[in-house]
Amino acid sequence: xxxxxxxxxxxxxxxxxxxxxxxxxxxxxxxxxxxxxxxxxxxxxxxxxxxxxxxxxxxxxxxxxxxxxxxxxxxxxxxxxxxxxxxxxxxxxxxxxxxxxxxxxxxxxxxxxxxxxxxxxxxxxxxxxxxxxxxxxxxxxxxxxxxxxxxxxxxxxxxxxxxxxxxxxxxxxxxxxxxxxxxxxxxxxxxxxxxxxxxxxxxxxxxxxxxxxxxxxxxxxxxxxxxxxxxxxxxxxxxxxxxxxxxxxxxxxxxxxxxxxxxxxxxxxxxxxxxxxxxxxxxxxxxxxxxxxxxxxxxxxxxxxxxxxxxxxxxxxxxxxxxxxxxxxxxxxxxxxxxxxxxxxxxxxxxxxxxxxxxxxxxxxxxxxxxxxxxxxxxxxxxx
Amino acid sequence: xxxxxxxxxxxxxxxxxxxxxxxxxxxxxxxxxxxxxxxxxxxxxxxxxxxxxxxxxxxxxxxxxxxxxxxxxxxxxxxxxxxxxxxxxxxxxxxxxxxxxxxxxxxxxxxxxxxxxxxxxxxxxxxxxxxxxxxxxxxxxxxxxxxxxxxxxxxxxxxxxxxxxxxxxxxxxxxxxxxxxxxxxxxxxxxxxxxxxxxxxxxxxxxxxxxxxxxxxxxxxxxxxxxxxxxxxxxxxxxxxxxxxxxxxxxxxxxxxxxxxxxxxxxxxxxxxxxxxxxxxxxxxxxxxxxxxxxxxxxxxxxxxxxxxxxxxxxxxxxxxxxxx
Numbered sequence: 001x002x003x004x005x006x007x008x009x010x011x012x013x014x015x016x017x018x019x020x021x022x023x024x025x026x027x028x029x030x031x032x033x034x035x036x037x038x039x040x041x042x043x044x045x046x047x048x049x050x051x052x053x054x055x056x057x058x059x060x061x062x063x064x065x066x067x068x069x070x071x072x073x074x075x076x077x078x079x080x081x082x083x084x085x086x087x088x089x090x091x092x093x094x095x096x097x098x099x100x101x102x103x104x105x106x107x108x109x110x111x112x113x114x115x116x117x118x119x120x121x122x123x124x125x126x127x128x129x130x131x132x133x134x135x136x137x138x139x140x141x142x143x144x145x146x147x148x149x150x151x152x153x154x155x156x157x158x159x160x161x162x163x164x165x166x167x168x169x170x171x172x173x174x175x176x177x178x179x180x181x182x183x184x185x186x187x188x189x190x191x192x193x194x195x196x197x198x199x200x201x202x203x204x205x206x207x208x209x210x211x212x213x214x215x216x217x218x219x220x221x222x223x224x225x226x227x228x229x230x231x232x233x234x235x236x237x238x239x240x241x242x243x244x245x246x247x248x249x250x251x252x253x254x255x256x257x258x259x260x261x262x263x264x265x266x267x268x269x270x271x272x273x274x275x276x277x278x279x280x281x282x283x284x285x286x287x288x289x290x291x292x293x294x295x296x297x298x299x300x301x302x303x304x305x306x307x308x309x310x311x312x313x314x315x316x317x318x319x320x321x322x323x324x325x326x327x328x329x330x331x332x333x334x335x336x337x338x339x340x341x342x343x344x345x346x347x348x349x350x351x352x353x354x355x356x357x358x359x360x361x362x363x364x365x366x367x368x369x370x371x372x373x374x375x376x377x378x379x380x381x382x383x384x
Numbered sequence: 385x386x387x388x389x390x391x392x393x394x395x396x397x398x399x400x401x402x403x404x405x406x407x408x409x410x411x412x413x414x415x416x417x418x419x420x421x422x423x424x425x426x427x428x429x430x431x432x433x434x435x436x437x438x439x440x441x442x443x444x445x446x447x448x449x450x451x452x453x454x455x456x457x458x459x460x461x462x463x464x465x466x467x468x469x470x471x472x473x474x475x476x477x478x479x480x481x482x483x484x485x486x487x488x489x490x491x492x493x494x495x496x497x498x499x500x501x502x503x504x505x506x507x508x509x510x511x512x513x514x515x516x517x518x519x520x521x522x523x524x525x526x527x528x529x530x531x532x533x534x535x536x537x538x539x540x541x542x543x544x545x546x547x548x549x550x551x552x553x554x555x556x557x558x559x560x561x562x563x564x565x566x567x568x569x570x571x572x573x574x575x576x577x578x579x580x581x582x583x584x585x586x587x588x589x590x591x592x593x594x595x596x597x598x599x600x601x602x603x604x605x606x607x608x609x610x611x612x613x614x615x616x617x618x619x620x621x622x623x624x625x626x627x628x629x630x631x632x633x634x635x636x637x638x639x640x641x642x643x644x645x646x647x648x649x650x651x652x653x654x655x656x657x658x659x660x661x662x663x664x665x666x667x668x669x670x671x672x673x674x675x676x677x678x679x680x681x682x683x684x685x686x687x688x689x690x691x692x693x694x695x696x697x698x699x700x701x702x703x704x705x706x707x708x709x
Contacts, residue, residue, distance in 0.1 A: 011620060019515050019525050022508070026529045026588065029543045032556065036546065045551070048559050182391040190398040197406055198444030207437040211708055213445075218704040220452045222645045222697045226671050226686040228451060230679045231458030235450075245390055249398075254451020257444055286436055287410045315536030317652045318668075322675065334538040338656045342542075349546065349554055356542045360535055367534030371527065378593065379600050 037353035040158040044349045055154045057100050059109040060088055064136055064146030078136040082128065082151050091155060102128040102151040109150035122147060163354035171351065172328055173358050176336040180314060180359070182245060183324075183332055187252035187313045188306055194253070195260030196302065200290050202261065203268040204276060214265070220258040228255070229322045236323070245330065248323040255319070256309045263308075266380050267301035268294060304377025307370050311363055333359040402443065409439050456690065463683035477684035487685075489663055490670040493579050494648070494692070497666055500580065502643040505587045506636060509594025513602055514624060526599065530592035537589070537652030544585045545657065548572055573662050582664055585653050590646065594639045601635040602628060641696050648689055667692075 035049040043056045062085040064078045071077075082099065083092045091097075103111035104120050112118040114130045124138030128151060136147065167173045201207075202214055232251060233243070241247045271294065279289050295302075313319075317334040324330045331340065337355050345351045367374065413435060414420060418428035466473050481487040512529055516522035532540060549555030550570035552562035561568060571581045605628055613627045629636075651668035658664045660673065667689050674682035 015515050016519070019512070019519060019522075022512060022515075023525050023528050026532065026591070028556075029547050029588075030531070030535075032546050033543045044554070046553055048553050048556065049546075050556065050559075178388060182388055186391055186394045186398060189395055190402070193399060193402040194443045194447065197402075197440040201437040201440035205437040205440070207434065210437075211705065213441070214708065215701045215705055216453075217448070219697050219701050220448055222693055222700060223452050223456060224649050224668075224686065224689045224693055226649070226651075226668055226689050227459040227683075228455035229675065229686070230462055230683045231455045232451065234679075235458075246394070249394055250447075251451065254447045257448050258452065261444060261448075285410075285414070286433075286440075287406070290440075311534060315539070317536070317538050317655070318672075321672075334536055334652075337542065338538050338652070342656065349549075352542055353546070356539050360539045363534040363536070364531070367531065368527075371530070374533075375596050375600075378596050 033353045033356055036349055037163055037357050038159045038161070039163075039350060040160055041163065041348065041350040043155070043158060045347075052159075053157055055156050057110075057152045058091075058155050059150060059152055060091070061106070061109070061148050061150045062088065063148055064134070064142070066142050066144060066146040069142060069146075075137050075139050076141050078142060078146060080134060081132045082134055082149055083132040083153075092153075097132055097153045097155075099128055099130055099132050100152040100154060102126070102134075102149060104147065104150065106148075106150060110152045120147060163350040164358070167351055167354040167358060171336075171341065171345070171355065172331075173333065173336060173355055175328065176331050176333040177358060179330055180332040180334075183248055183252070183320065184310060184313045186249045187256070188309045190249065191253045191256040191260050191309060192302060192306060195257055195264055195305070196295065196298070197290065198257075199261050199264035199268055200286075200294055202265045204289075204294075205286065217258050217261050217265075221262060223258075225255060225318060229318075233322060243323060243325040245324070248319060251319055251323050252309075252313050252316075256312070259308065260305050263305050263377060263380055264298060264301050267298055271297055300373060300376055301380065303370070303373040304380065307366060307374050308377055310366060314363055405443065406440070410436070413439060459683040459686050459690075462679055463687050464680075466680050467678045469679060473680075477680045478688075481681065481684055481688075486665060487670065490665040490667050491688070493664065494666040496579055497583055497586075497647050498644055498692075501583050501586050501590065501647050502640045504583075505590040505643050506594045506598075506640050508587065508591040509596075509639065510598050510629075510636070512591065512595045513599035514628070517599065517602055526592075526595060529595060532589045533592045535589065537586075537650060538656050540585055540589055541653050541656035544588075548581060548657075572658050572664070575663055578658070578662055578664055582653055582657055585657070586647065586650060590643050594643065597635060597639050598632065601632040605631050641699070645693060645696055648693055 032049045035052050036044055039049065039052055042058055043052075046058055047054070047056045060082070062082050065080055066078065068080060069076055069078050081095070082088075082102075083095045083097045089095070099114050101110035101113055102118075103109045104118065104122075104126060105111065112128075114128060117125050117127045120126055120138075123140070124136060124142070124147075126134065126136050126147070126149065128134040128149065132151075132153075134149060136142065202210060202217075228251070236242055236244075236247045236250075241250070275293060275297075276289060279293055284292070315334065316332075317338055320332045320335050321339075324332065324335070326335075326339070328340075333355075337352070337359060341352060341355050413432050418432040418435075420429050420432070422428075462469070463477050464472060464474060466476070512526065516525050519525065535543070546554060547556055548571045550558055550568050552558040552568050555568075557571060558568040572578045574581075609627055609631070610623055613623050618627070649668060651666070651672055654660055654664055654666055654669040655672060660669050665673075667685055671682050671685040671689070674685065
């Protein structure tokens with residue numbers, strides 16, 4: 001309808017470009033994390049994820065083997081190849097590679113260009129060729145331990161599942177995943193039933209004080225969770241629930257109810273009056289009407305709320321931090337990442353990215369498969 | 385007992401308990417207390433129908449009362465006591481809080497968040513909603529911009545930690561600076577401006593929400609108004625600002641207030657990104673520094689958040705009541 005009078009095509013190009021830029025801005029950070037989670041951990045810290053398909057210069061070191069020391073014309077010589085080191089076999093399986101630069105100190109592993117004759121601080125000279133062959137010369141013996149040779153070499157891009165393996169085995173994300181599921185499913189299922197009955201009463205039953213109760217639900221919708229933390233935790237402790245799964249299920253149920261009642265009531269009010277009245281005329285009780293007519297008809301609203309509550313409980317950090325004990329046995333994934341991995345694995349980007357994607361996978365699948373219901377729920381909740 | 389079994393058991397007991405409660409309480413009401421037979425059939429049916437709504441409402445009202453209404457009072461009451469909870473100190477916690485500079489920083493930052501995040505999220509949401517309205521691939525674009533809504537605040541913070549990293553080989557911002565020969569900076573450590581870098585994470589998440597709702601509102605605008613404007617010679621900008629925006633103003637306000645409420649609850653981003661260091665505390669994260677250590681202070685901070693939410697709450701209730709009439 002915007003272009004009934006013939007829209008300028010120039011504007012449409014601008015619109016397309018703007019949307020592309022916005023979509024990229026919104027998508028790139030997530031893609032970056034996703035790509036990083038599959039990269040080799042050394043490569044992550046040596047080149048950005050946007051260079052992931054390209055070869056990376058990594059630093060290595062090897063110790064010259066003094067067994068091969070020879071005496072030539074009064075000077076001592078060690079010859080060898082840096083790629084022959086068995087410790088580097090994981091990187092260079094066929095013991096060949098291309099050296100980009102070399103050095104003799106850890107602080108400057110790429111101090112010298114290939115082929116130059118570098119003077120060592122400990123005495124003597126070192127030359128490393130591009131194919132990795134090196135020559136060490138000195139006028140006295142190198143002794144039992146040969147000098148360390150540092151070098152930079154091209155490594156092909158490496159994509160591995162090693163980050164995920166580490167995260168799921170050594171770092172305990174598998175346990176956290178199960179804990180999250182354990183928290184989420186009861187916390188999603190239980191409020192739905194309670195809310196559905198209440199929503200039916202608020203939508204289709206006539207009783208004094210109904211308007212006030214609806215207003216109260218609307219008011220409770222915005223009560224900040226922060227208020228509930230201290231009083232409820234001490235309540236849970238005093239009745240013996242303490243910090244436990246039972247406690248967090250109850251808490252999530254309570255916190256989810258206002259939205260559930262509000263969404264379901266808004267939907268149920270819109271159901272056709274005729275059906276309900278003719279059922280009443282036929283002698284159906286309220287309970288029968290609710291179970292046989294309202295519940296099946298409200299499926300879209302029930303699904304929307306279920307998705308909301310699922311995403312919210314799955315992604316929650318605050319309630320889990322307060323209502324669950326802090327030990328590894330009951331940590332959920334968000335707490336695991338925020339409190340544990342970010343502290344102990346702060347600089348280990350591959351592990352962090354892997355952990356993040358383990359926790360994001362389920363919500364993203366739910367999101368993309370059930371987007372229809374999610375959008376419908378959002379609209380029912382806000383636009384009137 | 386393994387938590388998974390405990391969980392399955394809870395679902396069974398919870399769902400079974402709910403169904404059982406509703407079914408049996410309903411049956412007892414109809415068959416035992418007010419039986420629909422005998423001389424008082426009519427009276428009994430009416431009485432049963434008066435009680436029934438409360439039967440349906442009771443579990444929800446009980447849970448709401450205990451988990452949301454009671455804490456408002458309970459928190460305020462607790463905030464009047466000192467750390468041990470035994471000595472009544474009146475508004476002492478509040479005076480102490482306002483005397484401290486870190487609390488004032490948190491309040492100031494929180495006000496910034498309330499101003500900036502809803503405004504920009506609504507702006508971007510409206511922009512995307514309008515731009516994608518007529519695009520062939522508009523639905524794909526919307527779906528992708530909507531995606532961060534599914535991501536946890538912790539996950540989003542981690543995603544942006546990568547973007548903001550001071551290491552030019554990790555963070556794309558510093559990679560660009562490096563490319564232009566500038567020295568790397570850590571965006572979350574720049575005083576004052578770091579708040580805006582943290583805010584952008586929430587804007588990134590909430591734009592999708594604003595977009596979905598505003599996009600539906602834009603589609604709901606009667607076509608005649610737009611056709612009339614175009615025939616009268618309005619250019620696309622005039623159509624947007626003078627015809628469309630005024631008609632969806634109500635929805636814009638709803639989106640704005642919804643995001644404002646959210647801003648007052650989100651502690652995850654600050655907690656994960658900076659832990660409140662470098663002058664980035666906001667009230668919800670500041671409260672968590674007292675949680676488990678000084679319940680008096682923690683509840684006082686929570687109550688300050690409640691006071692900030694109060695105007696929106698009253699406005700929401702007024703709107704809801706207006707609609708019901």
